[in-house]
Amino acid sequence: MRVSLVLGEVWNGLRRNMSVVISVILVTFVSLTFVGTAILMQLQVQQMKTYWYDRAQVAIYLCTKYDQSATCSGADASADQVAAVKQALESDTLKPYIADSFYVDHEQAYTEFKKQFKGNPIVDITKPDQLNQTYWVKLKDPSRSAIIQETFSGIPGVQSVSDQRSLLDRIFLILGVASYTAIAIAGLMLIAAMLLISTTIRLSAFSRRREIGIMRLVGASNRFIQTPFVLEGVISAVIGAVLAGIASVAIVKFFVEGFLVTNVPFTSYITVQQSLVVPPILLALGIVLSAIAAKIAITRYLRV
Numbered sequence: 696m697r698v699s700l701v702l703g704e705v706w707n708g709l710r711r712n713m714s715v716v717i718s719v720i721l722v723t724f725v726s727l728t729f730v731g732t733a734i735l736m737q738l739q740v741q742q743m744k745t746y747w748y749d750r751a752q753v754a755i756y757l758c759t760k761y762d763q764s765a766t767c768s769g770a771d772a773s774a775d776q777v778a779a780v781k782q783a784l785e786s787d788t789l790k791p792y793i794a795d796s797f798y799v800d801h802e803q804a805y806t807e808f809k810k811q812f813k814g815n816p817i818v819d820i821t822k823p824d825q826l827n828q829t830y831w832v833k834l835k836d837p838s839r840s841a842i843i844q845e846t847f848s849g850i851p852g853v854q855s856v857s858d859q860r861s862l863l864d865r866i867f868l869i870l871g872v873a874s875y876t877a878i879a880i881a882g883l884m885l886i887a888a889m890l891l892i893s894t895t896i897r898l899s900a901f902s903r904r905r906e907i908g909i910m911r912l913v914g915a916s917n918r919f920i921q922t923p924f925v926l927e928g929v930i931s932a933v934i935g936a937v938l939a940g941i942a943s944v945a946i947v948k949f950f951v952e953g954f955l956v957t958n959v960p961f962t963s964y965i966t967v968q969q970s971l972v973v974p975p976i977l978l979a980l981g982i983v984l985s986a987i988a989a990k991i992a993i994t995r996y997l998r999v
Contacts, residue, residue: 723936728938730885730976731939736873749837751858755830757772757852758852779850797830798828804828889988892985895928896927924989940973
């Protein structure tokens, strides 16, 4: 097979169907950008899970005089009750599971509250004694939080026991659904891209039907006839995939590192280095899908 002749046929096909080729590039670019974004979202969710689960704590909220639960009865946790919680945390039973714990009284809780809600009118109507005294417990294994919950739930002076992991699970569930939705949309757009590639190849083959007939008459093999059309589809998709890869890295560079890291610095974000895994995936996906679509289209057209 003469490479120069095949490449010449590829160039002619791209030049004759430039408008359709541009359509293929754009559709491939948009669809693969959705795929890249979905991959980035999955990477970000995993990054945040690792960051927050390692820092997740169990909060033991003590009673305030405003609580009317069975363990509180409208009375602030007494000094003896606070001491009893501390003694239990330092006991030989729980100590092997606890990495660290610290106590926050009313005034400390109010100071932190004012920092979090600075400028909010709620600060002016909130009093320190309305905020719970709290023991914050960091476990060696955050998945063993049930031990703390079972130990302190229902005892006098304890209003409630809250595991931050349960709140994080809900947040990450929503983020996971969003990323899978992006994958589904990207899948639909990939199907559209494949159909458009097939249409492009058929149009290209139809416009060169006389040349194809001549090549078949002089004994050109089916492989020789099909190769330029397949390469046309692959080249168009590769350009779109490269653009999608650049767009994916740019999202991390300018949106994540350039905006979120500075303006929303409360969590851990993926880096440009981590995002570099996306372009090769998109490139391989673009090549494979376009080659399959082009092969099917030209094979059916030629009735091989």
